Amino acid sequence: MTKFKLLNIITLLFILILFTIQLFFEFSIFLFISIFALILVAYSSYLFIGSYFICSNIYIKTICKVNTNKNSIVLSFDDGPDLIVTPLILNILKEKNVKAIFFLKGINAEKYPEIIKNIVEDGHIIGNHTFSHTTYLAFTNRKKYSLEIEQTNDLISCFTGQSPRFFRPPFGVLNPIIASVIKKYGMITIGWSIRSFDGGNCSADVILSKLKNKIHAGAIILFHDTNPVTVNVLKDFLDYLAQTDFKVERLDKLLNCDALSLSKC
Numbered sequence: 069m070t071k072f073k074l075l076n077i078i079t080l081l082f083i084l085i086l087f088t089i090q091l092f093f094e095f096s097i098f099l100f101i102s103i104f105a106l107i108l109v110a111y112s113s114y115l116f117i118g119s120y121f122i123c124s125n126i127y128i129k130t131i132c133k134v135n136t137n138k139n140s141i142v143l144s145f146d147d148g149p150d151l152i153v154t155p156l157i158l159n160i161l162k163e164k165n166v167k168a169i170f171f172l173k174g175i176n177a178e179k180y181p182e183i184i185k186n187i188v189e190d191g192h193i194i195g196n197h198t199f200s201h202t203t204y205l206a207f208t209n210r211k212k213y214s215l216e217i218e219q220t221n222d223l224i225s226c227f228t229g230q231s232p233r234f235f236r237p238p239f240g241v242l243n244p245i246i247a248s249v250i251k252k253y254g255m256i257t258i259g260w261s262i263r264s265f266d267g268g269n270c271s272a273d274v275i276l277s278k279l280k281n282k283i284h285a286g287a288i289i290l291f292h293d294t295n296p297v298t299v300n301v302l303k304d305f306l307d308y309l310a311q312t313d314f315k316v317e318r319l320d321k322l323l324n325c326d327a328l329s330l331s332k333c
């Protein structure tokens with residue numbers, strides 16, 4: 069049972085108990101309304117946290133780090149492919165013989181098929197990051213969200229031969245509708261344990277120093293292959309890793325789980 073279902077049951081029980089007490093003991097209406105409002109506020113706050121903190125596991129099980137006793141970490145790149153940045157990232161990864169996962173936006177995948185071919189040929193894996201990646205997706209219906217996932221899966225399948233199994237929701241936002249769509253397609257939700265914040269205005273040095281401080285075994289690191297600063301950060305970070313015991317592993321290998329489903333293109 070998901071935490072969301074459990075929360076619904078507990079909230080309903082509280083409301084039932086409240087109404088029963090009111091029915092038999094008739095305490096003040098002000099107190100009754102106050103307690104009722106408190107229950108609703110607590111319920112909504114919990115759901116809000118569950119929606120915006122991808123690792124809360126409230127709606128669906130999300131992998132935010134890999135349980136491993138190896139000093140292995142995973143590199144993930146969101147929002148590409150980008151015409152300029154993704155090829156630069158691929159060059160660095162090739163030079164250092166490091167494999168990663170790219171969570172692609174379908175709308176970009178349509179524009180740059182050659183880059184996706186290179187991602188696959190270089191031995192990286194691909195995950196689904198929806199088609200449009202717009203902010204309204206958090207408020208859309210089941211049919212539209214399904215289309216977002218299906219369109220992107222179809223595009224990716226044309227390069228990999230099979231649908232991707234890994235999915236990362238835009239902005240890490242989940243809700244009961246999104247969770248039900250992910251389940252429908254049998255996909256695995258991937259979050260992160262270290263956010264590089266490479267999408268903002270931080271310098272490469274600041275980002276790198278935060279990464280060094282937060283690194284841990286089984287970490288899944290979130291980068292974006294859309295911002296030029298990521299190129300410098302990645303190069304320096306891989307140089308730093310070479311001086312440590314940490315090794316980069318591909319997500320599917322570390323999880324021991326196939327990155328592709330059985331459905332054909």
Ligand SMILES: [Zn+2]
Binds near residue numbers: 146147197201
């Ligand atoms: Zn994104």
